Amino acid sequence: MRGRLRRLTAGAAVTVMAACTLGAAPAAPAEAPPAYEDPALPVDERVEDLLSRMTLDDKIGQMTQVDRSALRTQSDLAAYRIGSVLSGGGSAPSPNTPQAWAEMYDSFQRTALSAPLGIPMIYGVDAVHGHNNVRGATIFPHNIGLGAARDPELVERIGRATAEEVSGTGVDWTFAPCLCVARNDRWGRTYESFGETPELPGAMTTLIDGLQGASLDAPGSILATAKHYIGDGGTTGGDQGDTELSEAELRAVHLPPFREAVKRGVGSVMVSYSSWNGVKMHGHRYLITDVLKGELGFTGFVVSDWAGVDQLDGREGFTAAEVRDAVNAGIDMVMVPHDYRRFIELLRGEVRAGRVPMERIDDANRRILAKKFELGLFENPYTDRSYTAGIGSDAHRRLAREAVRKSQVLLKNSGGALPLGKSAKVFVAGKNADDIGHQSGGWTITWQGGSGDITPGTSILEGMRSVASDPSRVVYDRHGNGIDGSYDVAVAVVGETPYAEMEGDRPGSMGLDQEDLDTLARLKASGVPVVVVLVSGRPLDIAARIGDWDALLAAWLPGTEGAGVADVLYGDYAPTGRLPVTWMRSASQQPINDGDGKDALFPFGHGLTYTGTAPDEPDDPDVPDDPDGPGHPVCTADYRVVSQWSGGFQAEVTVRNTGDAPLDGWKAEWTPPGPLTVNSVWNGTLTRTGDTVSVTGAGWNAKLAPGASATFGFTATGSPAVPAITCTGV
Numbered sequence: 001m002r003g004r005l006r007r008l009t010a011g012a013a014v015t016v017m018a019a020c021t022l023g024a025a026p027a028a029p030a031e032a033p034p035a036y037e038d039p040a041l042p043v044d045e046r047v048e049d050l051l052s053r054m055t056l057d058d059k060i061g062q063m064t065q066v067d068r069s070a071l072r073t074q075s076d077l078a079a080y081r082i083g084s085v086l087s088g089g090g091s092a093p094s095p096n097t098p099q100a101w102a103e104m105y106d107s108f109q110r111t112a113l114s115a116p117l118g119i120p121m122i123y124g125v126d127a128v129h130g131h132n133n134v135r136g137a138t139i140f141p142h143n144i145g146l147g148a149a150r151d152p153e154l155v156e157r158i159g160r161a162t163a164e165e166v167s168g169t170g171v172d173w174t175f176a177p178c179l180c181v182a183r184n185d186r187w188g189r190t191y192e193s194f195g196e197t198p199e200l201p202g203a204m205t206t207l208i209d210g211l212q213g214a215s216l217d218a219p220g221s222i223l224a225t226a227k228h229y230i231g232d233g234g235t236t237g238g239d240q241g242d243t244e245l246s247e248a249e250l251r252a253v254h255l256p257p258f259r260e261a262v263k264r265g266v267g268s269v270m271v272s273y274s275s276w277n278g279v280k281m282h283g284h285r286y287l288i289t290d291v292l293k294g295e296l297g298f299t300g301f302v303v304s305d306w307a308g309v310d311q312l313d314g315r316e317g318f319t320a321a322e323v324r325d326a327v328n329a330g331i332d333m334v335m336v337p338h339d340y341r342r343f344i345e346l347l348r349g350e351v352r353a354g355r356v357p358m359e360r361i362d363d364a365n366r367r368i369l370a371k372k373f374e375l376g377l378f379e380n381p382y383t384d385r386s387y388t389a390g391i392g393s394d395a396h397r398r399l400a401r402e403a404v405r406k407s408q409v410l411l412k413n414s415g416g417a418l419p420l421g422k423s424a425k426v427f428v429a430g431k432n433a434d435d436i437g438h439q440s441g442g443w444t445i446t447w448q449g450g451s452g453d454i455t456p457g458t459s460i461l462e463g464m465r466s467v468a469s470d471p472s473r474v475v476y477d478r479h480g481n482g483i484d485g486s487y488d489v490a491v492a493v494v495g496e497t498p499y500a501e502m503e504g505d506r507p508g509s510m511g512l513d514q515e516d517l518d519t520l521a522r523l524k525a526s527g528v529p530v531v532v533v534l535v536s537g538r539p540l541d542i543a544a545r546i547g548d549w550d551a552l553l554a555a556w557l558p559g560t561e562g563a564g565v566a567d568v569l570y571g572d573y574a575p576t577g578r579l580p581v582t583w584m585r586s587a588s589q590q591p592i593n594d595g596d597g598k599d600a601l602f603p604f605g606h607g608l609t610y611t612g613t614a615p616d617e618p619d620d621p622d623v624p625d626d627p628d629g630p631g632h633p634v635c636t637a638d639y640r641v642v643s644q645w646s647g648g649f650q651a652e653v654t655v656r657n658t659g660d661a662p663l664d665g666w667k668a669e670w671t672p673p674g675p676l677t678v679n680s681v682w683n684g685t686l687t688r689t690g691d692t693v694s695v696t697g698a699g700w701n702a703k704l705a706p707g708a709s710a711t712f713g714f715t716a717t718g719s720p721a722v723p724a725i726t727c728t729g730v
């Protein structure tokens with residue numbers, strides 16, 4: 001909900017007061033306000049009334065989004081009827097404080113409202129792991145860590161906390177969640193993905209519920225964005241590359257999270273820079289209009305990515321043809337974000353020439369205006385200052401610390417190196433041990449992130465010293481100088497330094513850098529047990545090194561609350577995280593994903609705890625053994641061919657627990673009636689023994705409560721005939 005100040009109230013109140021107190025003749029009865037200003041009317045009626053009053057320039061302005069830094073003069077907001085402003089990564093007011101953000105927002109809004117129809121602007125930011133542009137905001141773990149936590153309810157709470165902090169600065173809209181399915185860990189945006197299977201991002205669309213709240217006009221609610229549609233995580237050739245997949249595979253792997261987001265009422269969808277089989281997504285009418293808006297029934301609005309339209313012809317800048325093609329493909333709002341005057345001029349020309357139908361312009365405006373009405377922007381367009389003080393609150397930081405704990409994945413723990421004793425003499429080393437910037441990763445204060453105390457928080461080292469019984473026994477040297485045999489254990493916090501988007505692509509080595517290797521060598525030479533904490537946005541190529549390590553904890557990119565890592569290191573909380581992505585044995589295996597048959601160092605779903613298996617994996621003594629004994633069919637497997645094409649077919653199998661006890665695992669087996677070559681598998685691990693094909697659960701979907709089900713799929717060439725599938729509990 002917006003600020004208490006109502007849009008026209010301030011001015012109107014002063015006018016009326018002046019008339020009454022000065023004894024002037026009673027004012028003529030005011031005209032009834034236009035229907036679109038009546039909040040009692042249904043949104044669609046308000047939209048139609050407003051649309052009927054809008055000129056072409058009003059409508060084109062609503063489809064225009066500019067970066068705050070690109071406005072030649074703030075009055076252009078009104079002069080060009082601009083409907084949206086954004087802050088690209090790091091585009092912040094100075095000083096970068098919540099109060100300055102709120103003042104900036106309100107100032108832009110006042111200007112926007114001064115245009116004849118008084119249509120409020122909508123302001124968007126990349127609040128992708130908290131309100132990460134704002135110094136002092138709570139920074140949550142990046143999505144890859146939240147995928148490891150496997151806790152959709154936690155993610156919803158993070159969405160709510162983020163929405164409150166965003167609301168406290170006036171901002172109405174975040175370009176999150178990224179629902180990318182990261183299939184190649186070389187991709188610089190792997191950490192923005194909840195995981196490599198469609199189910200993980202699909203499950204974490206609860207973030208949308210947290211962000212958008214019970215209703216968009218409820219206090220603290222903001223608009224969410226499902227991005228980047230579609231296939232951004234499945235490209236060959238890194239960020240903004242080409243997703244070379246059949247339609248069946250694209251639909252099976254990359255579409256489900258968007259289907260889930262639409263079901264949850266996501267208000268906007270951002271188009272991907274990437275291409276599908278050589279066709280740029282920003283011009284893809286079939287996927288944007290026919291599939292997203294038609295088949296999935298998406299009724300919000302579609303926004304381009306930053307200057308995404310410019311890429312259509314492969315040349316710098318944008319042309320009338322690119323603007324036309326993008327808008328006709330179904331993009332409703334264009335993140336220009338700089339030369340907005342030229343964009344408006346070109347789009348106007350294309351409409352007047354009849355190359356962009358007025359119906360398309362009206363459809364885009366209906367979608368955009370509906371969200372502005374639903375957000376309550378017309379009634380309460382200004383910052384709700386009641387949320388400003390809550391930015392970076394202790395409550396939100398406690399939530400972030402909980403998320404950090406739950407995202408930790410224990411990959412190795414030999415000799416009980418972990419948990420650390422509270423009174424142990426610990427030597428801490430590594431470039432990521434005492435660096436808020438490094439542990440937060442990209443999209444933090446600036447687009448690429450940075451090093452050092454870039455925003456208030458607790459480093460992992462500070463967290464360790466706060467949890468240890470005697471902080472003086474926790475000694476730190478970044479390079480490991482000073483380590484000797486007097487220490488009980490060494491903890492090396494190493495990994496990656498921040499990056500974002502294409503800057504993070506790693507086409508070559510995926511190993512540790514030389515500084516880390518030198519630090520680890522010093523620690524190893526001391527003979528002291530070595531615990532490695534990896535702060536990284538993805539799995540790293542460490543198979544050749546891990547033999548020298550006594551324990552390995554994947555911390556991902558935890559954000560400002562580094563104490564959550566210490567909570568697990570010292571055993572106040574046992575690690576419960578499980579890999580959201582398969583951990584390669586070698587970078588040469590990339591892409592490597594669950595079920596593709598490659599020999600991983602650690603499989604998707606792997607995660608230890610301090611009792612040797614993940615806490616929800618041990619036999620539960622209260623659950624009676626299967627009364628029918630092992631091997632009795634306590635589950636069924638329903639097979640169906642989803643689609644067929646000249647090159648093969650796609651099938652899905654739903655396994656259901658028909659017993660009355662939870663299943664810890666299941667196996668579906670069949671002997672194909674004819675030759676069968678499986679080309680890709682998802683949500684299951686496939687093995688072949690002679691003519692028999694077996695598929696077991698993919699780690700996270702192996703456990704089935706009574707009545708619960710899991711679906712795996714595969715594409716194949718050969719006979720799609722329905723085989724007799726047996727299902728057994730394992």
Ligand code: GLC
Nearest residue numbers: 087088089126175227305306
């Ligand atoms: C970037 C990203 C997108 C982000 C947008 C605005 O290039 O691709 O995720 O939302 O620009 O910052």
